[in-house]
Amino acid sequence: MSEKLIASIRHYNKNERVHHLEVFKKLSDIQKPDAIFIGCSDSRVMPNLFSYSEPGELFMVRNVGNFIPRSSMSGVADGDESEAAAIEYGLEHLNIDDIIVCGHSSCGAMQALHSGRNNIHAINLSKWLRHGDGALKFKRKLVVEDGLSEVDQLSQKNVLAQIENVKTYPIVIELLKANKLRLHAWWFNVETASIYVFNETTSQFELA
Numbered sequence: 001m002s003e004k005l006i007a008s009i010r011h012y013n014k015n016e017r018v019h020h021l022e023v024f025k026k027l028s029d030i031q032k033p034d035a036i037f038i039g040c041s042d043s044r045v046m047p048n049l050f051s052y053s054e055p056g057e058l059f060m061v062r063n064v065g066n067f068i069p070r071s072s073m074s075g076v077a078d079g080d081e082s083e084a085a086a087i088e089y090g091l092e093h094l095n096i097d098d099i100i101v102c103g104h105s106s107c108g109a110m111q112a113l114h115s116g117r118n119n120i121h122a123i124n125l126s127k128w129l130r131h132g133d134g135a136l137k138f139k140r141k142l143v144v145e146d147g148l149s150e151v152d153q154l155s156q157k158n159v160l161a162q163i164e165n166v167k168t169y170p171i172v173i174e175l176l177k178a179n180k181l182r183l184h185a186w187w188f189n190v191e192t193a194s195i196y197v198f199n200e201t202t203s204q205f206e207l208a
Contacts (some may be wrong), residue, residue: 001008019094023055033059035184036090038083038162040066045104045188050195059096061086065109065158066101067131071168078131084169091181099166102186103159110135112154134161134187143204156205159185 037058069078077084089134120126135158175181185198196205
């Protein structure tokens with residue numbers, strides 16, 4: 001562990017912990033998150049920062065590419081159970097009624113997908129990127145901002161493709177039919193530190 005991280009932990013324990021103690025005491029036995037947040041592992045994406053969310057408010061699922069493997073009709077995920085388990089737990093046990101899928105600009109996973117995942121020598125990464133194939137085949141007309149690169153356009157398509165993947169889970173289908181669940185597509189522009197929200201009417205990611 002780096003000296004910087006060790007120093008940060010020590011500073012937190014000594015100076016900051018006391019300011020958060022009451023909040024975490026209340027959260028020690030129960031959590032009631034407002035939303036499931038599905039985002040990329042990228043270190044530049046900080047959902048608590050741009051959503052002004054406090055501890056206990058976001059149930060986070062983060063991985064390379066903000067992917068959600070598709071589900072069969074029986075509810076079995078395509079080769080990876082972690083993300084599926086988070087969706088099931090969040091909806092069934094925490095009674096969350098909002099799911100956010102958030103992509104971002106300059107995404108390494110999208111760059112790899114755009115270049116062709118068969119060119120990736122890292123075996124597990126190449127295999128994992130298959131969950132983004134839907135973005136490459138995405139048919140929906142998407143209105144894009146002027147000057148947006150092909151990789152960033154793919155990143156926005158991927159957010160919408162992952163929303164479609166989320167919709168393959170039986171519990172999601174059930175809750176959507178009952179109007180007890182809302183799905184949201186967000187996109188974070190790293191360079192401008194801006195959050196965009198997808199508008200179904202205009203078929204465009206718009207500045208929130």
